[in-house]
Amino acid sequence: MKRKxxxxxxxxxxxxxxALATALVLFAFEEGIVxxxxxxxxxxxxxxxxxxxxxxxxxxxxxxxxxxTIVSFRVTDLNNxxxxxxxxxxxxxxxxxxxxxxxxxxxxxxFVAAEVLAKHDENYMPPEVAEALKKSGxxxxxxx
Amino acid sequence: MIAEAGHFALVLALFVALVxxxxxxxxxxxxxxxxxxxxxxxxxVQFLLVAFSFACLTHAFVxxxxxxxxxxxxxxxxxxMLYKVTGVWGNHEGSMLLWVLILSLFGAAxxxxxxxxxxxxxxxxxxxxxxxxxxxxxxxxxxxxxFERLFPPAADGQGLNPxxxxxxxxxxxxxxxxxxxxxxxxxxxAIAALIEGRVDAAWARWVRPWTLAAWGFLxxxxxxxSWWAYYELGWxxxxxxxxxxxxxxxxxxxxxxxxxxxxxxxxxxxxxAWTIFLAIIAFALSLLGTFLVRSGVLTSxxxxxxxxxxxxxxxxxxxxxxxxxxxxxxxxxxxxKSTGLFQPISREGGLLLNNLxxxxxxxVILLGTLYPLLLEAIGGGKVSVGAPFFNAVFLxxxxxxxxxxxxxxxxxxxxxxxxxxxMRMKAAFAAALVAVAAAWAANGGGPILGLxxxxxxxxxxxxxxxDLGERIRLxxxxxxxxxxxLGRLPRASWGxxxxxxxxxxxxAGMTGAGAWKVESIQVMKPGETVTVAGFAYTFEGAxxxxxxxxxxxxxxxxxxRDGEEVATLYPEKRHYPVExxxxxEAAIHTTFLGDLYAVIGDAEGGDGGFVTxxxxxxxxxxxxxxxxxxxxxxxLSLSDRRHRIGAPARKAGVAAAAKA
Numbered sequence: 001m002k003r004k005x006x007x008x009x010x011x012x013x014x015x016x017x018x019a020l021a022t023a024l025v026l027f028a029f030e031e032g033i034v035x036x037x038x039x040x041x042x043x044x045x046x047x048x049x050x051x052x053x054x055x056x057x058x059x060x061x062x063x064x065x066x067x068x069t070i071v072s073f074r075v076t077d078l079n080n081x082x083x084x085x086x087x088x089x090x091x092x093x094x095x096x097x098x099x100x101x102x103x104x105x106x107x108x109x110x111f112v113a114a115e116v117l118a119k120h121d122e123n124y125m126p127p128e129v130a131e132a133l134k135k136s137g138x139x140x141x142x143x144x
Numbered sequence: 145m146i147a148e149a150g151h152f153a154l155v156l157a158l159f160v161a162l163v164x165x166x167x168x169x170x171x172x173x174x175x176x177x178x179x180x181x182x183x184x185x186x187x188x189v190q191f192l193l194v195a196f197s198f199a200c201l202t203h204a205f206v207x208x209x210x211x212x213x214x215x216x217x218x219x220x221x222x223x224x225m226l227y228k229v230t231g232v233w234g235n236h237e238g239s240m241l242l243w244v245l246i247l248s249l250f251g252a253a254x255x256x257x258x259x260x261x262x263x264x265x266x267x268x269x270x271x272x273x274x275x276x277x278x279x280x281x282x283x284x285x286x287x288x289x290x291f292e293r294l295f296p297p298a299a300d301g302q303g304l305n306p307x308x309x310x311x312x313x314x315x316x317x318x319x320x321x322x323x324x325x326x327x328x329x330x331x332x333x334a335i336a337a338l339i340e341g342r343v344d345a346a347w348a349r350w351v352r353p354w355t356l357a358a359w360g361f362l363x364x365x366x367x368x369x370s371w372w373a374y375y376e377l378g379w380x381x382x383x384x385x386x387x388x389x390x391x392x393x394x395x396x397x398x399x400x401x402x403x404x405x406x407x408x409x410x411x412x413x414x415x416x417a418w419t420i421f422l423a424i425i426a427f428a429l430s431l432l433g434t435f436l437v438r439s440g441v442l443t444s445x446x447x448x449x450x451x452x453x454x455x456x457x458x459x460x461x462x463x464x465x466x467x468x469x470x471x472x473x474x475x476x477x478x479x480x481k482s483t484g485l486f487q488p489i490s491r492e493g494g495l496l497l498n499n500l501x502x503x504x505x506x507x508v509i510l511l512g513t514l515y516p517l518l519l520e521a522i523g524g525g526k527v528s529v530g531a532p533f534f535n536a537v538f539l540x541x542x543x544x545x546x547x548x549x550x551x552x553x554x555x556x557x558x559x560x561x562x563x564x565x566x567m568r569m570k571a572a573f574a575a576a577l578v579a580v581a582a583a584w585a586a587n588g589g590g591p592i593l594g595l596x597x598x599x600x601x602x603x604x605x606x607x608x609x610x611d612l613g614e615r616i617r618l619x620x621x622x623x624x625x626x627x628x629x630l631g632r633l634p635r636a637s638w639g640x641x642x643x644x645x646x647x648x649x650x651x652a653g654m655t656g657a658g659a660w661k662v663e664s665i666q667v668m669k670p671g672e673t674v675t676v677a678g679f680a681y682t683f684e685g686a687x688x689x690x691x692x693x694x695x696x697x698x699x700x701x702x703x704x705r706d707g708e709e710v711a712t713l714y715p716e717k718r719h720y721p722v723e724x725x726x727x728x729e730a731a732i733h734t735t736f737l738g739d740l741y742a743v744i745g746d747a748e749g750g751d752g753g754f755v756t757x758x759x760x761x762x763x764x765x766x767x768x769x770x771x772x773x774x775x776x777x778x779x780l781s782l783s784d785r786r787h788r789i790g791a792p793a794r795k796a797g798v799a800a801a802a803k804a
Binding site for chain 1: 378486488500501504507508511512515525526527528529530531532533534536537540541665666667717725726727728743745746748755757
C-alpha cells in the first residue's frame with residue numbers, strides 16, 4: 001500500500017467511527033431523553049402515558065400518605081399540583097414543603113414515579129424545581 | 145492569625161507562579177540558562193507555600209476555629225476527628241485549595257524527577273504548569289477564599305453533610321484530584337512539545353509515567369466514588385450516569401487512550417499529533433469536570449457551590465485553556481512529522497483501535513452530558529439525559545473494544561497476522577463459550593447483554609493469560625525456562641497484564657450486578673421472613689441506637705440459606721441532629737458470588753413493622769476488586785526501571801539514530 005492509500009484507509013476508518021457514533025446517539029436519543037414538566041405544564045399539556053418524563057416542584061404540605069410500600073403525595077408549583085405515587089423507600093431528604101424531582105409516566109392523571117430525587121443538602125435547590133417555581137411566578141429566592 | 149498567614153502564603157504562591165511562568169518560558173525562547181534555571185526552585189517554593197497554606201486551613205478545621213466562614217459552615221465541634229480533617233476538602237473553598245496543593249505537588253515532583261530533562265523542555269513544562277496554577281490561584285483568591293473571616297464568630301458550626309461523613313468519600317476527592325491534576329503534567333508536556341515543535345520517543349517516555357500515575361489515581365478515585373454510592377445512597381446501584389460521574393469518567397477514557405497512544409509514539413514514532421491532541425483533551429475534560437461539578441449547573445450531590453460568579457470564572461478559564469491550546473495545536477501540530485509506517489493489522493493498529501473506541505465513547509458521553517445544557521441555552525426546554533441513553537451508546541462501543549483488547553497484545557509490531565493470532569486464542573474462545581453457558585444455566589437464561597458481558601469477560605481474562613503464556617513461551621520448551629522468563633518479564637509488561645485482567649474481572653462484576661440484580665421491597669413485621677435469590681431474610685425488629693453525632697434506628701435481619709445461618713445484617717437509618725439530616729446506612733454482607741444488601745426505611749403500621757428493601761447483587765464485589773487490580777497494574781508499570789532511569793540513556797540513543 002502506498003502512503004496515500006494508507007492515509008485514505010485511516011480517514012475511512014475514522015469516518016466509520018463517526019458514523020457509528022452518530023447512529024448510536026440518534027438511536028439512543030429516542031429512549032434516553034426525558035423532558036421536564038412543571039406541575040402547571042403537566043396539567044395543561046397532558047403528555048401521553050408512554051412518554052417518560054420528569055416533574056419537579058415542592059412536596060405539598062400535608063399531602064404525603066403511605067400505605068404499605070406505596071407512597072402518594074402531590075407535587076406543586078404553588079399554582080397547580082399533580083398527584084404522584086411511588087413504590088419503595090423515598091430518599092432521605094424527602095420532606096413536605098421541600099423540593100423534589102420525580103421521573104416516571106403520567107397514567108390517567110396520576111404521575112407514577114419510577115424514581116424520586118430529593119435534594120442532597122438543605123442549602124441546595126434542584127435547578128428543575130427552581131425552574132418550576134419561576135414559571136409559576138412563585139420563586140422567592142435569588143438566582144439558583 | 146494563622147488563617148491570615150495561610151491566606152498570605154497563597155498570595156505569595158501566586159506571585160511565585162507568575163515568576164515561574166514568565167521567566168522560564170521567556171528564558172527557553174531566548175536560550176537564557178539562568179532564566180530557565182529559575183523554574184525548578186520556583187516550583188519547590190510554590191509547593192511549600194501552598195502546603196503551608198493548606199496546613200493553616202487544616203489547623204483551623206481541627207481546632208474548630210469558627211471565626212472562619214468555611215469552618216463555621218462545614219464543620220462542627222462534635223464531629224469525629226477524621227471528618228474534621230476531611231472536612232477541609234468537604235466544601236468548595238477547601239477542595240479548590242486541595243486542587244492547587246496537588247497541582248503544586250505535581251509541579252515539585254516534575255522538578256525533582258525531571259532533572260534529566262533537557263533544560264528548555266523542563267523550563268517550558270514548569271512554565272506551563274505555573275500558568276495553570278495562576279488561573280486557579282486567582283480563582284481561589286477572588287471567588288472562593290477559604291480563609292474568609294466571619295464576624296462575629298459562630299458559636300458552633302453548621303456541620304458537614306452527613307452523606308460526606310464517610311471513610312469512602314473522605315478519600316474520594318483527593319484521589320480524583322490526583323488524577324485530574326495529574327493530567328495537567330501530560331498537558332504541560334504536550335504544550336511544551338508544541339512550542340518546541342518536536343515529539344520523539346524520549347518525549348513519550350517522559351510523559352508516560354505521569355500519565356500512568358494520573359490514570360491510576362483517577363481509576364482509584366472513580367472506584368471509591370462508585371463504592372461509596374453503592375453502600376451509602378442505599379439504592380443498591382453503583383453507577384448512575386450522573387453528570388458528575390461522567391465528568392470523572394470522560395478524562396479517564398481520554399487518559400486511557402493517551403496511555404496507549406503514547407506507547408505507539410515511543411515504539412513506532414508515529415501517532416504524534418494525535419497523542420498531543422489526546423493530552424490536551426484529557427486535561428480539558430478534567431477542567432470541564434471541575435466546571436460541571438463546581439458551577440452547580442447540574443443537579444448533583446457534588447454541587448455544593450451554586451454561585452454563578454464561580455461558574456463563570458471557571459468557564460472563562462476553560463475557554464482560555466482549551467481555546468489557546470487547541471489554537472497552538474492547529475498552528476504547530478502539522479509540523480509534527482511521523483516517520484513510522486503504519487499497517488492496520490499490527491500492535492500499533494490494535495492500539496489505534498483502542499484509541500478510536502475510547503475517544504468515540506468519551507465523545508458520545510460528552511454529548512449526552514452537555515446536551516441538556518446546550519438545549520437549555522438555546523431555549524429548547526429542559527431535558528435530562530438518563531442512564532438508558534448512556535447504556536445504549538456506551539455498551540455497543542465497549543463490547544467490540546473488549547473483544548479486540550484481548551487480541552491486540554498478541555499482534556506484533558509493524559506487521560502481523562490476524563488469523564494466526566486468532567488461532568492462538570482458541571482457549572479464550574472456549575472459555576467465553578463456557579462462561580456464557582454457565583451464566584445461562586445459573587440464571588435460566590437472561591438478558592442478551594448479560595450473556596455477552598460474561599462471554600467477553602472470560603474472553604479477555606483467558607486471552608490475557610494466553611498473551612502472558614506466549615511471552616514466556618509456555619509449552620514451547622522446558623517449564624523451568626518459561627518460569628525464568630516469567631521472572632525476567634519487565635514490570636511494565638506485568639502492569640499491562642494486571643490492568644487487562646483487572647478490567648476482565650470488573651466487567652464480570654458489572655455484568656452480574658447489572659443484569660441479574662434481584663430487588664424486593666415490602667413491609668416486614670418482626671419475625672416475618674422474605675426470600676430473595678434463595679436467601680431467607682428474617683426481620684428481628686428494630687431499636688434505637690446512639691452514635692457519636694447521630695441517633696439511629698437499627699434493624700436486624702438474620703439471613704439463612706437452606707436452613708444454615710449466613711449472616712446477620714444491621715441496616716440503619718441515621719438522623720444527624722446538627723445538620724438536621726437523615727441518612728441511610730445499608731447493611732452489606734459480601735460473598736464471593738454476590739452481595740446481600742439490606743436497607744431499612746420508615747416505620748409502618750405502628751406494630752413494629754418497617755418498610756424494608758432487600759437486594760441480591762451478583763458478582764458486584766468483583767467490580768471493585770477488578771478496579772483495584774487495575775490500579776495495581778498501573779503501579780507495577782510505574783515501578784518499571786525503564787520509566788525512571790532509562791530516559792536519559794534513551795535520549796542519547798535516539799539522537800544517534802536521528803543523525804544516522
